[in-house]
Amino acid sequence: MDCPAKTPGFLLRAAFPLLWLLAIASLASASASPEALKRATAAYKQANAAYEKTDYAKAAELYRNAIDESVADPRLYFNYGNCLFRLNQPGMAILYYEKARKLDPNDQDIAYNLRFVNAQIIDKNPAAESNALTRAIGFAHSAFSINQGLWTSVGLFSLIFLAAILALYAGAAFRGALIAAMVLAALALLALSPSLYFKIKEQESLQYGVVLKPAVEMFSGPGETFQVLTQVHEGTKFEIVETRGDWVSVKLANGKGGFVRLADLGKV
Amino acid sequence: MKNFREGIGATGARAFRFSILRCAFCLLTFAFSSTAYAEVTAEASLSSAQVGTGEPFQLTVQVTSDEKVDGLPWPQVQGLEKFTVAKSTGNTQSSQTSIINGKISSRAYFVTNFIYTLTAAKPGVFQVGPIHYAYKAYEKDLGSGNVTVVKQEAGLTSQPSLSKKSAFVGEQLLYNLRITPSQGVQQINLPPDLQKLIGEKFWFQRLDKNVEAKVVKVNGENVRVFDVRIVLFPLLAGKADLAGIPVDYQQASRGQRRRSGSVFDMFDDQFFSGGSVVNLTAMANPISMEVRPLPPGAPTDFTGSVGEYSLAAAADKTALATGDAMTLTVTIRGDGEPKTITKPKLPDLSQFEVFDPEVSTATAVQGSTLITTKTFKYVVVPHRKGEYNLAPVAFSYFDPAKREYAEAKSQPIAISVSQGKEVASTGNRIMSQREITDIGSDIRHIKSGSEPLQSEDDFLYKHPWFWLLFPPSPVAFAMIFLVRNRGRKLAGDATLKRKTLAGAQLKRRLKEANEALKQKNAKEFYKALSQAVVGLASDKLNVEFRGLTLEDAKVQLRKRGITEASVNEYEKVLQLCDFGQFGGGARDEKAWKESLDAAENLLRMLDREL
Numbered sequence: 001m002d003c004p005a006k007t008p009g010f011l012l013r014a015a016f017p018l019l020w021l022l023a024i025a026s027l028a029s030a031s032a033s034p035e036a037l038k039r040a041t042a043a044y045k046q047a048n049a050a051y052e053k054t055d056y057a058k059a060a061e062l063y064r065n066a067i068d069e070s071v072a073d074p075r076l077y078f079n080y081g082n083c084l085f086r087l088n089q090p091g092m093a094i095l096y097y098e099k100a101r102k103l104d105p106n107d108q109d110i111a112y113n114l115r116f117v118n119a120q121i122i123d124k125n126p127a128a129e130s131n132a133l134t135r136a137i138g139f140a141h142s143a144f145s146i147n148q149g150l151w152t153s154v155g156l157f158s159l160i161f162l163a164a165i166l167a168l169y170a171g172a173a174f175r176g177a178l179i180a181a182m183v184l185a186a187l188a189l190l191a192l193s194p195s196l197y198f199k200i201k202e203q204e205s206l207q208y209g210v211v212l213k214p215a216v217e218m219f220s221g222p223g224e225t226f227q228v229l230t231q232v233h234e235g236t237k238f239e240i241v242e243t244r245g246d247w248v249s250v251k252l253a254n255g256k257g258g259f260v261r262l263a264d265l266g267k268v
Numbered sequence: 269m270k271n272f273r274e275g276i277g278a279t280g281a282r283a284f285r286f287s288i289l290r291c292a293f294c295l296l297t298f299a300f301s302s303t304a305y306a307e308v309t310a311e312a313s314l315s316s317a318q319v320g321t322g323e324p325f326q327l328t329v330q331v332t333s334d335e336k337v338d339g340l341p342w343p344q345v346q347g348l349e350k351f352t353v354a355k356s357t358g359n360t361q362s363s364q365t366s367i368i369n370g371k372i373s374s375r376a377y378f379v380t381n382f383i384y385t386l387t388a389a390k391p392g393v394f395q396v397g398p399i400h401y402a403y404k405a406y407e408k409d410l411g412s413g414n415v416t417v418v419k420q421e422a423g424l425t426s427q428p429s430l431s432k433k434s435a436f437v438g439e440q441l442l443y444n445l446r447i448t449p450s451q452g453v454q455q456i457n458l459p460p461d462l463q464k465l466i467g468e469k470f471w472f473q474r475l476d477k478n479v480e481a482k483v484v485k486v487n488g489e490n491v492r493v494f495d496v497r498i499v500l501f502p503l504l505a506g507k508a509d510l511a512g513i514p515v516d517y518q519q520a521s522r523g524q525r526r527r528s529g530s531v532f533d534m535f536d537d538q539f540f541s542g543g544s545v546v547n548l549t550a551m552a553n554p555i556s557m558e559v560r561p562l563p564p565g566a567p568t569d570f571t572g573s574v575g576e577y578s579l580a581a582a583a584d585k586t587a588l589a590t591g592d593a594m595t596l597t598v599t600i601r602g603d604g605e606p607k608t609i610t611k612p613k614l615p616d617l618s619q620f621e622v623f624d625p626e627v628s629t630a631t632a633v634q635g636s637t638l639i640t641t642k643t644f645k646y647v648v649v650p651h652r653k654g655e656y657n658l659a660p661v662a663f664s665y666f667d668p669a670k671r672e673y674a675e676a677k678s679q680p681i682a683i684s685v686s687q688g689k690e691v692a693s694t695g696n697r698i699m700s701q702r703e704i705t706d707i708g709s710d711i712r713h714i715k716s717g718s719e720p721l722q723s724e725d726d727f728l729y730k731h732p733w734f735w736l737l738f739p740p741s742p743v744a745f746a747m748i749f750l751v752r753n754r755g756r757k758l759a760g761d762a763t764l765k766r767k768t769l770a771g772a773q774l775k776r777r778l779k780e781a782n783e784a785l786k787q788k789n790a791k792e793f794y795k796a797l798s799q800a801v802v803g804l805a806s807d808k809l810n811v812e813f814r815g816l817t818l819e820d821a822k823v824q825l826r827k828r829g830i831t832e833a834s835v836n837e838y839e840k841v842l843q844l845c846d847f848g849q850f851g852g853g854a855r856d857e858k859a860w861k862e863s864l865d866a867a868e869n870l871l872r873m874l875d876r877e878l
Contacts, residue, residue, distance in 0.1 A: 041720040048716045066721065073721040079714040109712040116711050150728040154737045161741035165748050200729055230468055231504065256468075 040071040048079065056086040074104035078113070085117055091212040091234035093117050095266040098210060098237065102268060105142045121235035141195045146203060149196045156189040207240040209250065209265035218258035222247035229258045240267065308333045310343070310401040312410040319417055321391055327384040329401060329410065336361075336378045343382055343401040347412070350394050351386040358383065388417040423519040424449045424456070426552040430510070431636075434558040437505050438574030439668045440603050442636050443472075445496040445513060445552055448486075455518040458496060462513070469508045469559070471501040471605055475633050499638045501574075501605040505561035512554045519546045562666055567673055571610040573665040577602030579612065581661040581678035583648075590653055590688035596646040598625075598661050600676065606631060606640040614646070615659035623647040650685040657682050763810045770807035774800055774871065781867075785860055793860060794848030797867045801841055804871055808878035818842060834873045841870045 047062030063080035077100035085093035097114040104110060144152070160182050167178040214234050219226040222244045238250035241257065248265060251257035308331065315326040329343045342355075358381045365374045388394065397412020424447060431442040443466075447456060459465060466472050475497040483490050502508055562574070578601050585594040598612050606629060614622065625644040632639050650656075660677040667674045728734045758765040777800035784793035805821070806813045809828050813821050818839060825835050844863050 037721055037723065044721055045718075048714060051714050052716075071721050071723050073723065075715040075717070076721055082711055082714050085711055109715070113711040116709070147728050150734065154734075157738055158741040161745040164745050168749060168752055200727075203727065228504075 036069040037071060040066040040069040040073075040076070043069075044073075044076055044079070047083075051079065051083060054086075056083050059083045060087060072099075072103060074100040074107060074110065077103070078107070078110050081113065081117075085113070090117050090121055091210055092266065094121070094235045094237065095210040095212070095268060098208065098268040103145065105145060118235065122233035123236040141198070146196070146199050149192060149199065153189060153192055153196060156185045156192070159185045160189070208268040209238050209240045209248065210268065211236045211238075211260070211264060212266045213264045216260050216264045218250070218260050220258055222249070222259045226259070230256075232260070237268075238265070240265075307335065308337075308403055308406045310406075310408055310410060312343075312397075312399050314396060314413055314415065317413070317415055319388065319415065321388060321417060324385050324387045325415070327386060327396055327399075329382040329384075329399065331380045331382070331401065331403070333378050333380075334375060337380075337403075340380050341403060343399055343410070345384065345397065345399050347395045347397055348384065348386065350390075350392075351388050354385040356383045356385070357381060386415075388415070391417050393417075423453045423548055424515065424517050424550045426513070426515045426550050428510070428513065428552045428555055430555050430557060432557070434560065435502060436560050436574055436666065436668045437502055437562055438572055438605055438608065438666070439502065440575055440605075440638060441500045441502070441557075442475075443498045443500050443510065443555075444636075445498070445515075447494040447496065447515060447550075448491060449494070449517070453517050453519055456494070457516045459514055459516075462498070465511045465513050466498075466500065469502060469504045470510075471503060471607075473499050473631075473638060475499055475636065475638060497636060502557075502559040505559050508557050508559050510555045510557070513552045515550045515552065517548055517550065519548050563671070563673075565673065566666070567664040567675070569613050569662075570664040570666070570673065572608040573602060573604040573663070574608070574668055575602045575604035575665065576667065576669070577604065577663060577665045577674075577676045579661060579663050579676035579678050581681060583658075583681050583683065586682060587684040587686070588650065589686045590650050592688065593647050593649045594683075596648050596681075598644045598646070598678070599641060600644075600663050601639065601641045602665065602676075603637050603639055604665065606638075606642075609640060609642040609663075611644060612661050612663040614661055617648065617658070619650060619652050619654070619656065621649040621651065623649075650683070653685045653687045655682070655684055766807050766810055770804055771875075773807055774804050777803055778868075778871075781864065785857075785864065788857070790860065791849050794845040794863070797863060798842060798845035798849065801838065801845070801867055801870060801874075804874055805838070805878075808874065828878075830874070830877050834870070834877055837866070837870045837873060841867050 043062045043066040047059045047066065050056075050059035050062060060080065060083040063076060063083055066076055067080065077096045081093045081096035081100060084090075084096060094114065094117050097110055097117065100107070100110045101114060163178045163182040163185070167175050167182070170178055211232055211234050216232050218229045218232055220229050221227075236252075238252060238257075238260075241249040241251050243249075243262060244259075246262050247259045248262050249257065249259055250265075310329060310331045312327065312329045315328070319325045327345070329345075331340055333340075360379045360381075361376060362379065363374055363376045365372065386396070393414055393416050395412055395414050397410070399410040399412065401408055401410055427446045427448070429444045429446070431444075432439075435441050449456065462472065462474075479494045479496055481492050481494055483492050485491070500510075579598065580601075581596065581598045583594050583596050585592075588594055600609050600612060602609065609629075611625065623646065625646045627645075628643045630641045630643075632641070658681040660680055662678075663676045665674060665676065666672070758768060777796055781793055781796035781800060784790075784796055802813045802821075805811075805825065809824070811824055811828075813824065816824065821842075822835050822839060825838060826832075830838075841863075844866065848860075848863065
């Protein structure tokens with residue numbers, strides 16, 4: 001028997017919570033295994049204790065064990081970076097500070113130590129040209145992590161439609177406020193989206209490396225037969241353009257580039 | 269020549285005067301106006317009577333007519349075989365208005381220029397012509413002229429030189445690019461990005477902002493040259509190659525005069541006019557040199573300064589009280605790379621508070637050497653009274669002449685410090701407030717929170733389910749919006765509402781019929797069935813069928829376009845229902861099922877047709 005449909009409400013009631021639950025369940029199941037986290041946390045705490053006693057070699061070994069559990073926590077990378085700095089390995093220290101900053105771009109301690117160690121190395125990393133506007137954009141861009149941005153975008157997106165739904169039934173007194181909320185949320189989302197896009201693009205396509213040896217020659221091609229362009233020193237950060245066998249094409253912040261051996265770099 | 273001058277027309281005369289005034293050398297100019305054919309005149313002119321080899325000049329035959337003529341023939345010109353020839357034409361139009369006895373008349377002229385651009389490869393005196401022009405009845409010899417071609421050397425030479433072929437890392441060198449232009453050269457430009465050409469193995473600086481001409485003797489002759497002086501500081505040890513520097517310039521033919529926009533401020537006093545300009549490039553030869561590394565044994569405070577340095581230190585006060593400030597000025601001067609001059613090594617100033625210095629840098633050119641002077645001004649405040657003899661301030665550098673590390677030192681400075689008033693009068697009171705200053709610096713301490721670690725490199729966007737968080741809210745909005753609109757529409761239209769809800773009503777009545785069937789209640793079953801059929805027809809057609817006789821109901825159905833088959837089925841089902849309710853109809857389940865099937869079949873038919 002064909003009957004006229006009377007089901008939008010039913011669909012709404014059934015599909016909406018289901019989709020949300022599935023999404024949340026998926027996210028929950030994506031995190032690292034609890035056992036690995038437990039082992040890593042234990043090693044991390046022991047390492048912190050060793051560091052407090054200035055036993056940096058032991059602390060470094062324990063931090064390394066925690067990292068080997070495939071746990072990527074900015075605190076772990078930061079503390080390991082400190083340990084490496086104490087052990088007079090500034091290149092490695094910068095590498096792990098960079099890893100920590102990638103996960104938590106807001107952390108002031110990470111930013112400070114990175115600046116501090118960068119000031120100790122031989123090469124001054126050439127900075128790209130900037131002005132007040134580009135610096136402000138850069139500051140806003142680095143003020144949140146990818147996941148924070150993604151959660152915020154979901155929230156703003158949902159807020160827009162929630163306000164729209166409420167505006168359908170709200171009285172004239174509240175409708176204006178709801179529309180204003182919608183517009184603000186839409187503007188915030190509009191401002192957030194390009195930054196998120198570039199962050200994800202950077203995460204997926206850009207890779208950085210740090211020189212780990214005291215001095216490394218940069219060649220004009222992928223081999224020692226090419227001309228030596230310059231010499232870079234431990235701790236210098238590059239953008240990795242591409243990898244060709246044992247050689248990596250790299251680019252400095254000021255646009256200058258060349259080839260260095262893959263073994264001489266640590267990838268952030 | 270006389271005959272030619274007599275034949276010069278108005279336009280030709282203007283051209284000739286123009287030529288005289290601008291060029292200062294006379295061209296041969298011929299012109300004839302025709303009397304046989306008044307509508308057409310022709311005249312010929314040369315842009316230059318003396319040119320250099322390879323320098324282009326022009327022969328122009330100008331044909332003027334009082335009406336527009338398409339397809340004018342080219343003139344016949346002899347003597348062009350010694351030249352490279354390029355031909356072109358150009359057309360212009362002009363008009364002349366005159367008032368005679370109060371009458372205004374206007375006449376238009378059409379001018380066609382036949383232009384021969386000629387270039388001679390060899391020097392000599394060459395005749396251009398005779399030139400003959402013929403068009404219909406008009407025919408004239410325009411004469412001939414001589415052009416003197418002189419040998420012309422290449423426009424510009426550039427010769428690089430280096431003050432030393434071997435130097436230490438960081439030692440100052442002079443690279444001199446001597447540019448010797450010949451006549452007709454203008455607008456010399458060096459490449460804008462010298463750093464690329466000089467390479468990354470050198471730090472460099474131009475010594476002169478503007479390059480001025482100077483006269484030097486070459487093979488006993490005075491020659492005007494331009495020296496581009498660049499100081500270089502090698503950065504890396506080993507063989508260093510300085511690439512050839514291209515020098516762009518413009519070579520003007522005689523007669524062209526242009527103002528220069530280059531750093532070579534030399535062309536205003538030259539005399540060129542007319543002619544054309546060619547862009548050319550002269551390439552200086554590359555130079556190789558050997559850069560030696562600095563020897564081992566550098567002092568701990570050595571910061572890479574290589575050259576000859578001097579240091580001077582002075583205090584603005586030599587007698588002061590505790591708490592008072594004096595300024596210690598240290599000046600380091602030398603010919604090494606400017607950036608390598610860093611803070612000097614100060615003597616023991618433990619009895620003084622020393623603030624970060626104010627630093628200023630200045631560079632100057634002395635002869636062919638770049639001299640850097642860096643000044644450090646320290647504010648120094650003594651804590652305790654006493655007589656102090658400050659040891660010399662020192663700065664370490666490498667002396668390439670002596671091939672050894674050296675130290676530039678100042679003279680010792682004697683300072684007399686007396687007891688300040690504040691301390692004497694206030695006992696243990698703090699002398700004066702001051703800024704909190706860093707004594708040392710270190711990295712920030714490790715993070716030691718007790719919260720367990722988390723894996724934070726698991727990015728949400730990599731999970732497909734994350735993206736499913738987005739669609740629910742717009743879908744919910746769309747559905748709620750549709751439901752709301754539908755509700756509003758139904759509320760305002762009773763007919764539509766009845767029609768829209770007909771399905772739900774039908775469903776309810778059929779449910780009641782099924783319930784009655786289950787309870788084997790024939791009367792209720794047929795009643796529900798009858799109500800379902802009549803109700804659907806009433807709701808869909810918005811006509812009350814209840815209370816109508818069967819015949820009236822059939823009439824209404826036919827009026828609404830219901831097919832005869834459906835009308836007959838309607839009659840059949842209602843008769844079955846009436847019979848079942850009131851006439852003691854079939855009591856067995858099979859008959860009821862058949863009635864139900866018949867009713868459902870009818871309802872489907874009505875639903876389709878309504």
